[in-house]
Amino acid sequence: MANLDSVLACLDLNLDRSLERLSALLRIPSISTDPDYAEQCRLAAEFLAGDLGAIGFEAAVRETPGHPMVVAHHDGPEGAPHVLFYGHYDVQPVDPLDEWKTGPFEPVVSQMPDGTKRIVARGSADDKGQLMTFIEACRAFKAETGGLPCKVTIFLEGEEESGSPSLNPFLDANRDELSADVALVCDTNMWDRETPAISTGLRGLVGEEMVVRAASRDLHSGYYGGAAQNPIHVLAKILAEMRDADGGVTIPGFYDGVEEPPESVKASWRALGMSDAAFLGEVGLSVPAGEKGRSVLEQTWSRPTAEVNGISGGYTGKGFKTVIAAEATAKVSFRLVAGQDPAKIRAAFRSFVEERLPEDCSVEFHPHGGSPAIQLPFDSPLLDKARQALSDEWPKPAVMIGMGGSIPVVGEFKSRLGMESLLIGFGLGDDAIHSPNEKYEMTSFHKGQRSWARILAALGAR
Known part of the structure; x- marks a missing residue:
């Protein structure tokens, strides 16, 4: 000393x-x-x-x-x-x-x-x-x-x-x-x-870009609307099904290997006094959107997530154009916690998407990094x-x-x-x-x- x-x-x-x-x-x-x-x-x-x-x-x-x-x-x-x-x-x-x-x-x-x-x-x-x-x-x-x-x-x-x-x-x-x-x-x-x-x-990270395709070209929405598959509809439906009403991720096997932190650790986090409102208030929000029943510190420090980072497809320029897009794209990221294997998460996500593709649609995946x-x-x-x-x-x-x-x-x-x-x-x-x-x-x-x-x-x- x-x-x-x-x-x-x-x-x-x-x-x-x-x-x-x-x-x-x-x-x-x-x-x-x-x-x-x-x-x-x-x-x-x-x-x-x-x-x-x-x-x-x-x-x-x-x-x-x-x-x-x-x-x-x-x-x-x-x-x-x-x-x-x-x-x-x-x-x-x-x-x-x-x-x-x-x-x-x-x-x-x-x-x-x-x-x-x-x-x-x-x-x-x-x-x-x-x-x-x-x-x-x-x-x-x-x-x-x-x-x-x-x-x-x-x-x-x-x-x-x-x-x-x-x-x-x-x-x-x-x-x-x-x-x-x-x-x-x-x-x-x-x-x-x-x-x-x-x-x-x-937390670890898995990044994926997916491209859903249907018709061979953009279609007139009056002539083909209602009859042709719309990749934007297909994509939006798949993305919406990734999470349930309680904020949990629905991809099979997603939570395999995920363990709860020791109760003593969670108690120490609660003792920090970080309220949901204080955490979210700085960005103009107030209600947590993740897994119900978990604090914002649990959600961001010890739980895995599935987030949509970007969506594109069809006409997005000025004015209006009535088309059914030939393809639609989404960029998705998964924040991982200890016990999750990035390769398995990527494979499970791809299977989740492929199983939900209707007839006349195909999907192409592009990986964007992965770390445990x-x-x-x-x-x-x-x-x-x-x-x-x-x-x-x-x-x-x-x-x-x-x-x-x-x-x-x-x-x-x-x-x-x-x-x-x-x-x-x-x-x-x-x-x-x-x-x-x-x-x-x-x-x-x-x-x-x-x-x-x-x-x-x-x-x-x-």
Whole structure:
């Protein structure tokens, strides 16, 4: 504990210096999706590799067909766990530029009327500010103790905001080097300003596009109406039958393997006090449309879904055209939870559609990706240590939450490296990531550093 106290004091004392280092990184416009910024992405990678090397990591900029990766290693005590920390140094484009109150790559610290401070710049929350919280915790440990409480590998990507095309080949080529006991992913949010969170589950995804065809050409609805099959009617009927009156998905076998979260976990979600009205009110809604009898947090964190994302067919231009379309198209996505097999869900959906096709109709399917859900074991000892460490730092105890969306790298760590992930971040819902005036709270930056110091100490304790 004495060592940890000195590390925390070091972080407090050097907060201004850590802010200077973050600001230097934020000034580099590392926009990965725009080829014009390729050299800036490389500069960001070199900056981070140099900074890690300066505090004793064996760090290198590693080439890929796209933007480079940064990989850094530091030994830990014998018998201590090996952790892999993941972050990304690339950022989103800044458009629309005229909505920024300050230059997107000219970081400023703004003080709000309530006295809180925030760091405003592109990448401040996503993900440069977040990844620097971990690096600063390592820096303080090195300064105060000469080492780290765990063996640490740091893996920083430069293409997260542009689809990570180089990620999987890099993981496959460097599997032994990057494999660890657990991955630490700092690209998520807290529950609120005073309550840290560990995201224990990520839903998976299956995307499908279906094209229903009937006649060989569009038909005059007066001449053929009532006699010819209308693919739009057929499509709409099939889509409507995918869910029952209680919001459940009717595809046979859809819920195979789906388990209920432990009652203790559901009780902790209820204790968060998120009402249906509060959750939906921000988007102008009030009544949950999913499975009846389940809270909105259950629906979005622990239950699978079937959603129609787009429908097209027939004449959709200005004015009016009386035709029966020759074909109609729908794009459908399924969010999956632990225990569901994406391949089986895709096959079950296709069978569901084919069994409902009338005579004279055919269907063609086009897949759009598929990945399984990720669920950290609720009884993981690493999870307990991290949760206690966070609770020791913040005003309110840490909570375990789910995520309705996906973080692809977490699934790749699981499938390619056989490694579970702890998702711990210090962002807030109003940080405006991907939008003008992105910000990162100074409290998130400061207490994020202290949180990682506590977590590293807890994971390394024996």
